[in-house]
Amino acid sequence: MAEAERIIGTPDTPDAAGNGRERPGEDAAAAAGASGTDESAAAGQTRGKRRIAVLFAVATVAYALDLISKMIVVAKLEHHPPIEIIGDWLRFEAIRNAGAAFGFGEAFTVIFTMIAAAVIVVIARLARKLYSLPWAIALGLLLGGALGNLTDRIFRAPGVFEGAVVDFIAPKHFAVFNLADSAIVCGGILIVLLSFKGLDPDGTVHKG
Numbered sequence: 001m002a003e004a005e006r007i008i009g010t011p012d013t014p015d016a017a018g019n020g021r022e023r024p025g026e027d028a029a030a031a032a033g034a035s036g037t038d039e040s041a042a043a044g045q046t047r048g049k050r051r052i053a054v055l056f057a058v059a060t061v062a063y064a065l066d067l068i069s070k071m072i073v074v075a076k077l078e079h080h081p082p083i084e085i086i087g088d089w090l091r092f093e094a095i096r097n098a099g100a101a102f103g104f105g106e107a108f109t110v111i112f113t114m115i116a117a118a119v120i121v122v123i124a125r126l127a128r129k130l131y132s133l134p135w136a137i138a139l140g141l142l143l144g145g146a147l148g149n150l151t152d153r154i155f156r157a158p159g160v161f162e163g164a165v166v167d168f169i170a171p172k173h174f175a176v177f178n179l180a181d182s183a184i185v186c187g188g189i190l191i192v193l194l195s196f197k198g199l200d201p202d203g204t205v206h207k208g
Contacts, residue, residue: 005069017199052127055143064142066179067151070166077168089172096164097176113161115151116146131203139143141187141202148180 073094077083082093098109124145130136149165156163167176198206 046132046135048129051130051133051136053122054133055130055140056136058140059147060183062141062179062183063147063151066144066148066183068150069168069179070148072088073168074167081189082170091170092168093170093176095167095170095176097167098162098164109153109162109164113150116150116153119146120150126201129202132194132199134190134199135201138187138190138194141183141190145180145183145187147181148178 028109032140073092077092080094082091084091122142123139123146130139152161152165154160156166158164165178165180167178167181169178169182170176200206
C-alpha cells in the first residue's frame, strides 16, 4: 500500500498537498487588499490635487481683485479728493503706503518685502501636503494677498523691493488698507480658527 501511494504520488497528510503552493482564497484576499490600498492612495492623491487647485484658484481671485482695484484707484482716484461711500464712516482715498498692512512700520519696507516672499515660498511648499478644504481656502487668501502687496513692492516707486503699496479703503478712525490686506487678515483669522479646532492642513484632526 505504501509502495502504491509512493508510485501514485498521494501525500501522506492533507497538509502536504498544500506545501509550496498558494491557496486560491489567499490569493484573492491579497489581491483585494492590494487593490484597496491602491484605490485609497489614488483617492488621496486626487483629493490632494483638488485641494491644491482650490488653493491656487482662491489665490488667483484674491490677487486679481487686488490688482484690478489698485489699477482703478491709481487711474481714477489718485491725486483726486476722496470718495465718500458711507458718509464719513467709509470712504475711498488713494494713499501710498511704504509700511506693512494698515500702514505700520514704514521704515522696514525691504524687510516686509522679504517676509512676503518667504510666506509665498512656505505656502507653496505646504501645498504638497494639503488635504483640507478650509486650509486650502485660508492659504489661498494668504497667498493672494501676499502676492498682491509683493507686486507693489517690486514694481511701484520708489524702487524694486522698496515700492509703496496702494491703499484706498479708509474706514473712520481706522488705518487705510486694500483688498490684499483684507485677504491676508481673513486668511489669518481662518487659520487661527482651524488651529483652535485642531484641524491640520493634511486633513487630520487632533484634540489639544
